[in-house]
Every structure is written in C-alpha cells, then in structure tokens.
Amino acid sequence: xxxxxxxxxxxxxxxxxxxxxxxxxxxxxxxxxxxxxxxxxxxxxxxxxxxxxxxxxxxxxxxxxxxxxxxxxxxxxxxxxxxxxxxxxxxxxxxxxxxxxxxxxxxxxxxxxxxxxxxxxxxxxxxxxxxxxxxxxxxxxxxxxxxxxxxxxxx
Numbered sequence: 232x233x234x235x236x237x238x239x240x241x242x243x244x245x246x247x248x249x250x251x252x253x254x255x256x257x258x259x260x261x262x263x264x265x266x267x268x269x270x271x272x273x274x275x276x277x278x279x280x281x282x283x284x285x286x287x288x289x290x291x292x293x294x295x296x297x298x299x300x301x302x303x304x305x306x307x308x309x310x311x312x313x314x315x316x317x318x319x320x321x322x323x324x325x326x327x328x329x330x331x332x333x334x335x336x337x338x339x340x341x342x343x344x345x346x347x348x349x350x351x352x353x354x355x356x357x358x359x360x361x362x363x364x365x366x367x368x369x370x371x372x373x374x375x376x377x378x379x380x381x382x383x384x385x386x
Contacts, residue, residue, distance in 0.1 A: 271357040275350050281313050285343050292338030293326050
C-alpha cells in the first residue's frame with residue numbers, strides 16, 4: 232500500500248526549482264510587463280500583443296502570417312486570434328498578391344498606422360514604468376538577450 236505522505240526525497244530539487252527556475256521567473260516577468268503595457272493601452276482598445284503585431288506590420292509589411300509567427304515566435308492559434316481582432320477593427324488588411332489566395336500578406340492600414348501614432352505617449356509611459364521596475368541594467372540585459380536570440384536591435 233502506498234503512503235499518502237508527500238515524498239521528501241525530492242525536497243532539495245523542489246527547493247532548487249522554486250528558487251532558481253528561469254522558466255517561472257521569465258513567465259512571471261512576462262505577465263507583469265505585459266500587464267503594464269495592457270494597462271496603458273487599454274483606453275485605445277489595444278493589447279500589448281496586438282501592438283507588437285501592428286508595429287511589425289507597419290515596419291515590414293506586407294508580410295505573410297507564417298513569417299509573422301516566425302519573426303515574433305507566436306503559435307498559429309495565438310497569431311490568428313490577435314489578427315482576427317485587428318482585421319475586424321480595420322487596423323490591418325489582407326492584400327492580394329497574385330498568388331493562389333492562401334495566406335494573403337497583411338499590412339497595417341492608414342487607420343492602424345494612425346493608431347500606432349496615437350498610442351505613442353501611452354507606450355512611452357509603459358516603457359518608463361517597466362524601465363523603473365527592472366532598472367537600467369535589466370532593460371539593457373533584455374535588449375541584449377533579444378538581440379542575441381532573435382536578431383533584434385539592442386539599442
């Protein structure tokens with residue numbers, strides 16, 4: 232018969248996981264930072280995840296969904312969910328490219344570009360809040376990690 236007592240054998244490992252796990256720390260930081268941006272963007276009807284998408288489309292569009300997902304490391308269901316909202320709001324649009332019609336490229340609309348400009352002050356406020364939270368060295372480290380991992384600019 233198995234004991235119902237919790238095992239103490241793995242307590243050292245559990246303590247190490249609780250105290251050192253990079254995954255849990257990264258996910259927690261992600262939720263906190265995303266919450267700050269979501270808070271600042273809420274009055275525009277925009278979420279942080281959608282801001283990332285519209286900025287990418289404004290910068291590099293037209294671009295296909297598969298390339299957006301690869302660039303931002305998003306799974307297809309998350310990408311589809313966010314793009315649907317953005318298409319419905321008229322912030323982005325599909326464009327015909329003369330190919331077979333599947334996976335039409337997307338780009339930011341004039342309305343979407345205007346929205347990016349309108350949220351600029353709220354984005355800056357979120358940036359300042361996060362910078363204050365993680366400090367200059369934390370911000371520098373995040374930029375360097377992103378540059379190393381995803382080929383993004385670090386400055």
